[in-house]
Amino acid sequence: MTPTLRLRDVPPRVAFALEQAGVHPLLARLFAARGVRHPDDLDDGLGRLLAPDALKGAAEAGRLLADTLERGERICIVADYDCDGATACAVGLRGLAMLGAAPGTLSHVVPDRQVHGYGLTPTIVDLALAHRPQLLVTVDNGIASEAGVAHARALGLQVLITDHHLPAIDPDTQSARLPAADVIVNPNQPGCEFPSKALAGVGVMFYVLLGTRAELRRRGRFDAASQPRLDALLDLVALGTVADVVKLDDNNRRLVAQGLRRIRAGRMQPGVAALFAAAGRAPQRASAFDFGFALGPRINAAGRLSDMSLGIECLLTDDPTRAAALAKQLDEINRERRELEADMREQAALLVDQLMADEQADGTPPALALFDAEFHEGVVGIVAGRLKDRLHRPTFVFARGSDGLLKGSGRSIPGFHLRDALDLVSKRHPGVLRRFGGHAMAAGCTIGEPDFATFDTALQQVAREWLQPEALSRTVATDGPLAGEYFCADTVTRIDAQVWGAGFEAPVFCDEVEVLQQRLVGEKHLKLRVRHAGAIRDAIWFGHADPLPPRVRLAYRLNLDEFQGQQRLQMVVETALPA
Numbered sequence: 001m002t003p004t005l006r007l008r009d010v011p012p013r014v015a016f017a018l019e020q021a022g023v024h025p026l027l028a029r030l031f032a033a034r035g036v037r038h039p040d041d042l043d044d045g046l047g048r049l050l051a052p053d054a055l056k057g058a059a060e061a062g063r064l065l066a067d068t069l070e071r072g073e074r075i076c077i078v079a080d081y082d083c084d085g086a087t088a089c090a091v092g093l094r095g096l097a098m099l100g101a102a103p104g105t106l107s108h109v110v111p112d113r114q115v116h117g118y119g120l121t122p123t124i125v126d127l128a129l130a131h132r133p134q135l136l137v138t139v140d141n142g143i144a145s146e147a148g149v150a151h152a153r154a155l156g157l158q159v160l161i162t163d164h165h166l167p168a169i170d171p172d173t174q175s176a177r178l179p180a181a182d183v184i185v186n187p188n189q190p191g192c193e194f195p196s197k198a199l200a201g202v203g204v205m206f207y208v209l210l211g212t213r214a215e216l217r218r219r220g221r222f223d224a225a226s227q228p229r230l231d232a233l234l235d236l237v238a239l240g241t242v243a244d245v246v247k248l249d250d251n252n253r254r255l256v257a258q259g260l261r262r263i264r265a266g267r268m269q270p271g272v273a274a275l276f277a278a279a280g281r282a283p284q285r286a287s288a289f290d291f292g293f294a295l296g297p298r299i300n301a302a303g304r305l306s307d308m309s310l311g312i313e314c315l316l317t318d319d320p321t322r323a324a325a326l327a328k329q330l331d332e333i334n335r336e337r338r339e340l341e342a343d344m345r346e347q348a349a350l351l352v353d354q355l356m357a358d359e360q361a362d363g364t365p366p367a368l369a370l371f372d373a374e375f376h377e378g379v380v381g382i383v384a385g386r387l388k389d390r391l392h393r394p395t396f397v398f399a400r401g402s403d404g405l406l407k408g409s410g411r412s413i414p415g416f417h418l419r420d421a422l423d424l425v426s427k428r429h430p431g432v433l434r435r436f437g438g439h440a441m442a443a444g445c446t447i448g449e450p451d452f453a454t455f456d457t458a459l460q461q462v463a464r465e466w467l468q469p470e471a472l473s474r475t476v477a478t479d480g481p482l483a484g485e486y487f488c489a490d491t492v493t494r495i496d497a498q499v500w501g502a503g504f505e506a507p508v509f510c511d512e513v514e515v516l517q518q519r520l521v522g523e524k525h526l527k528l529r530v531r532h533a534g535a536i537r538d539a540i541w542f543g544h545a546d547p548l549p550p551r552v553r554l555a556y557r558l559n560l561d562e563f564q565g566q567q568r569l570q571m572v573v574e575t576a577l578p579a
Helices: 011-018 024-031 059-071 083-098 122-129 147-155 200-218 228-245 248-266 270-278 287-306 310-314 318-363 378-392 419-427 449-466 488-496
Strands: 003-006 075-078 107-110 137-141 158-162 184-186 368-371 395-400 405-409 433-438 442-447 475-478 509-521 525-532 535-541 551-562 566-578
Touching: 003 083, 003 287, 011 024, 011 475, 024 488, 059 137, 059 158, 059 184, 059 200, 075 083, 075 368, 083 137, 083 200, 083 228, 083 287, 083 310, 107 122, 122 147, 137 200, 147 158, 158 200, 184 200, 184 310, 200 228, 200 248, 228 248, 228 270, 228 287, 248 287, 270 287, 270 310, 270 318, 287 310, 287 378, 318 368, 318 378, 368 378, 368 405, 378 395, 378 405, 395 449, 405 419, 419 433, 419 442, 419 449, 475 535, 488 551, 488 566, 509 535, 525 566, 535 551
Parallel strands: 003 475, 075 107, 075 137, 137 158, 158 184, 368 395, 535 566
Antiparallel strands: 395 405, 405 442, 433 442, 509 525, 509 551, 525 535, 551 566
16 A cells, blocks of 8 residues: 655744754754654653652552561462563562562462463462462453452452553443452553553553552651662563553653663663573664564563463573573574464465455455464464554454454554444444453454454444544655755664654654665565765665665665674665655
């Protein structure tokens, strides 16, 4: 699908004010185009983090955890099987130990994606009983676990839910339905006025620890000078926040910036250092890109194809040798994941081609749902994301689970709230969705195989109602031309030092160029030599094999390519249109 290019608006007075405050002119333009309105917005100091007081339930959670710690009772953390859940688990266990948890009182369990499914189910509660806990703490899950919480409470356990997903909606009252936990901490629960609704699961757990430390300080356990330095956990908070692709609002950017600062200075958990080494990345030049495309996928691969306990152990161990061995194992699993994903993408492409042929003159349907008996449950979300990017349609990909039900993972486009769409499907077709949950841009659900066609039709109907034709056209936002004076390694270094991600996207420049040479490398990547601003530049378009006309408008990112110890500046093409 050929996208359109949209130039980001840059308020000139804002850009000028940022320049006057000492911000580099190029960065001032980029920041102003992303909503930064005052130099203070760029202050990423710890003192600028939102206080935990406004996070509903954080103070109550602090009291609950402080009581449990003082009594020396056992706490079991119930994790999730993605990078956000793994880092949240590691932050919780490390943080509670720092706050004084007695040796042997902390444990964790993590569901097996294919055996247990998602969240605090009654089965997971029974699994946790082996650790004889008095308190269960969920991280990155639990807000929809009514049955699991009820089962735990019936067994005499206390339950603290820490989550960031949207709560279930009662079909009769249209109000949020919450589990009967002792305490719930979730910025998206009703009545929570915490300004950062985009806090990741690991961020929620970090804030719960801040609340617990404040409560212990009030009880005289330590004072401000002697209290544990929880900022030592921010490398994990940053990793989980970026890997979960939550919006990088001001608060999340500060959390990530602080984590990156620690890593660049060499202050990180041994597992994080080992993951950088396994990925061949340099921690002293760490960026959010490393979290999203190097470390995060290696942690996620464990939950997709193996056992997330490997990822959690890697983040928990203080033994660098053990961390290196686990990181190597995670790297091998990630290689397997790539191969499996490539096979599934080929199968999915064939299904899409068949679907497009069936649609004929109607074109691409407004939403896609795909299932094949050979699909693997662990990578359906990745494949859904790739198809969404290629076709610019809300997309669900399903695989058959070990229980015979279809487990689907969906990715969406702007303007189509995926969790709300599932909620509407469930109301129109009661019983089709066995379980569902998620966010605006990513969601999951479980259906019976005989109900797949009904789900497909229902999802397309919601998409027809909600999406205007213009929403179905992919748009690439650009930052306009890059002046020749800024086409240098210093610009890349300056850009890479900032925090970019979801909602605060990395710069994409747009220039008209003359294509001088083009050839395929690796059979599927287009390597280019172009004339730009009177100079010859290198460029590469990953995953694109079709030749370009002599003159094109390139939308591109600036990158330093390292090969055999040499650095070369190149344009990494996002898309190209005829000039």
